[in-house]
Amino acid sequence: MKNINDKELMNVEGGAIKLGIAFGIAAGVTFLIGIIDGLFRPLKCN
Numbered sequence: 001m002k003n004i005n006d007k008e009l010m011n012v013e014g015g016a017i018k019l020g021i022a023f024g025i026a027a028g029v030t031f032l033i034g035i036i037d038g039l040f041r042p043l044k045c046n
Contacts, residue, residue, distance in 0.1 A: 004012075
């Protein structure tokens, strides 16, 4: 196994999903759940 120094450690990339992509996926899933909920359980506005 190769030991890396601090400079090399700061340049390591990969293995994680970007925060913007995660928020986009979460927003899309929430939107779709809202549409499905509205179709199967329509409620009147109060």
